[in-house]
Amino acid sequence: MTPVLNISTYLFVPIPDAAQLRDVLHERAIHANLKGTILIAEEGINMFLAGDADVVRGFVTELKKDERFASLEPKESWSDHQPFRKMLVKVKNEIIRMNMPTIRPSSGRAPAVAPETLRRWLEAGHDDAGRPVVTLDTRNDFEVDQGTFENAIDWRITKFTEFPQALSAHKTEFEGKTVVSFCTGGIRCEKAAILMQNEGIENVYQLEGGILKYFELTDGAHYNGGCFVFDQREVLGVDLDAVPLVHGNAPVDADKAPD
Structure with a gap:
């Protein structure tokens, strides 16, 4: 079985064209058969993606051609199956909600x-x-x-x-x-x-x-x-492999980014 590459990455950078970027990235991710979640806001971008290693890395490489995202440094881990059920690309008020607009x-x-x-x-x-x-x-x-x-x-x-x-x-x-x-x-x-x-x-x-x-x-x-x-x-776990839940108290929708 071919292992699945999982990445997570974020960057705080002004994105005044969040809605347009959402459409571009959604089309690109669907075409690449990737799954995960991408959150875009005026304050930055937050991504969780999984798929074929070359395809995932290629998606990031293409995104980094936009100089705003050149410093993205994804964290990588592996799984033996696709851990996401769908591909979501959303525009939000904040990529991580704190409700404090002075924190920039x-x-x-x-x-x-x-x-x-x-x-x-x-x-x-x-x-x-x-x-x-x-x-x-x-x-x-x-x-x-x-x-x-x-x-x-x-x-x-x-x-x-x-x-x-x-x-x-x-x-x-x-x-x-x-x-x-x-x-x-x-x-x-x-x-x-x-x-x-x-x-x-x-x-x-x-x-x-x-x-x-x-x-x-x-x-x-x-x-x-x-x-x-x-x-x-x-x-x-510390080796970045999946381990059992200590308690069965995970969110019902585990594909949802942190709030």
């Missing part, structure tokens, strides 16, 4: 920490400046239940729009510490890190590439369990 990652990111560096910090128990390091899980509660970093902060939010209020209630807990926000692939923790900076938290990083990149580039140390993904595989 395309205007400037918060600092990012590489997976290898975070692993080293967690091993040492502090960052390179000697500050204690805490990890902040920005995902929804049912995702956290499948796995997270050891001793990660988990505010049990049920959707990302709850994150700003949770931060407001807890931000004083980060004084004197370095906080690393993380999520599945980087998109939520990127907005979260900017918000934390805006709220006056001094030593803030986002985990570059999220949990999936951490799995890809490290041995997964200091992470317990798997990572929930929004397709029919549901949970990936």
